[in-house]
Amino acid sequence: MQFGILINEGPYTHQASDSAFLFARTAIEKGHTVPRVFFYHDGVNNSNRLATPPQDDRNVSARWSKLAAEHGVDLVVCVAAAQRRGITDDVLAPGFRISGLGQLVEMGIQYDRLVTFGD
Amino acid sequence: MSDMDEMDDGSGIIKKFMFLNRKAPHGTVYALEGLEVVLITAAFDQDVSMVFTDDGVYQLLKGIDTKGIEVKDFSKTYRALEGYDIEKLYVDQKSMDARGLTEEDLIVDVTVLSVDEMANLMAEQDVVISF
Numbered sequence: 001m002q003f004g005i006l007i008n009e010g011p012y013t014h015q016a017s018d019s020a021f022l023f024a025r026t027a028i029e030k031g032h033t034v035p036r037v038f039f040y041h042d043g044v045n046n047s048n049r050l051a052t053p054p055q056d057d058r059n060v061s062a063r064w065s066k067l068a069a070e071h072g073v074d075l076v077v078c079v080a081a082a083q084r085r086g087i088t089d090d091v092l093a094p095g096f097r098i099s100g101l102g103q104l105v106e107m108g109i110q111y112d113r114l115v116t117f118g119d
Numbered sequence: 120m121s122d123m124d125e126m127d128d129g130s131g132i133i134k135k136f137m138f139l140n141r142k143a144p145h146g147t148v149y150a151l152e153g154l155e156v157v158l159i160t161a162a163f164d165q166d167v168s169m170v171f172t173d174d175g176v177y178q179l180l181k182g183i184d185t186k187g188i189e190v191k192d193f194s195k196t197y198r199a200l201e202g203y204d205i206e207k208l209y210v211d212q213k214s215m216d217a218r219g220l221t222e223e224d225l226i227v228d229v230t231v232l233s234v235d236e237m238a239n240l241m242a243e244q245d246v247v248i249s250f
Contacts, residue, residue: 006248008149039157041152081152101159106128108136109163116249 001032004107008118010042011060012053017046020117021063028071035111036074037064038104039096041118044082047075049093061093068095076103126162134245135166140175141249144194145185145187150178151193155250161203168244169200170237172211172227179210179225197227211237 007023009016024034039046046060053059068075075096077087082098089098108114138157142149154218161167171179178197185192208229215221215231222229232240241247 029167041148042145080155101156102126102128102163104156105126105136105160105165106164108160108248109128109130109132109134109165113247116247118249 001113002010002111003018003026003027003032004111004114005037005045006104006107006114006116007037007039007043007046008116009030009043010045011051014119016117016119017060018058020115021060021067022115023115024073025067028067034071034073036076036103036107037086038107039075039077040081040101040104042075042085043118044085044087047077047082047087047093047096048091050091061096065093065095075104095113126159126164128163133166135165135168135243136160137168137170137244137247139247139249140169140178141173142169143174144178144180144183145188145190149250150175151191153248154193154196156248156250157200157205158203161205167205168207168209168240169205170209170211170240172214172237174214174218174247176210176214176220176225179208179227179229180220181224181226194226200227209237238240 005020007017007020011017024063027034051061064075067073077096077098079098079100138170144150183194210229212231212233
């Protein structure tokens with residue numbers, strides 16, 4: 001099954017991105033595909049490569065980047081939400097790209113399921 | 120918004136998208152940014168429904184004035200939805216009752232649904248996005 005994922009909250013304050021990551025990783029392990037993850041609202045902050053959490057904590061943006069590199073997951077950050085929050089190409093972690101909301105709508109149209117993680 | 124008029128993912132597929140609005144219009148950004156997704160989805164010629172439930176019913180309240188909190192008042196956008204062919208607007212009866220609201224208090228025409236009717240409507244959807 002093809003899963004699209006929508007993440008609406010930023011890292012660390014909320015569990016949404018962590019839950020989404022575990023869901024995506026598990027879905028892929030089980031033989032499903034996650035062609036794209038879309039980051040919206042404060043979710044755009046998950047793409048910031050400048051975040052440096054303590055070493056004994058998970059690095060949210062880095063593990064998304066790793067998942068993208070290993071499984072070809074397209075990590076899309078909403079341009080309008082990103083601009084509001086100072087997320088530009090300069091701070092994007094590897095594997096993330098900035099694009100429009102149409103990329104989110106496409107997931108709903110094309111994939112078997114769209115799963116939202118947020119409050 | 121004219122740049123969104125002819126969006127197409129090339130598949131010709133039309134799915135039923137429901138947008139579930141659960142939050143008050145101000146206090147958080149969900150309602151404002153959620154509305155953007157609704158408009159884009161309509162530009163993709165999808166079958167769009169909007170549901171207002173919990174504090175989301177306040178999004179449609181008449182007479183919203185944001186001067187005091189110095190943020191953008193986007194409540195006029197709800198009245199413009201018809202222009203984007205977004206005409207299926209539903210509110211949850213229980214949420215309205217709990218807040219002492221009636222249809223007269225709202226800026227747009229809506230269909231008021233019971234919990235059971237809402238559940239049936241949700242079950243018919245292909246995609247439900249909650250803000």
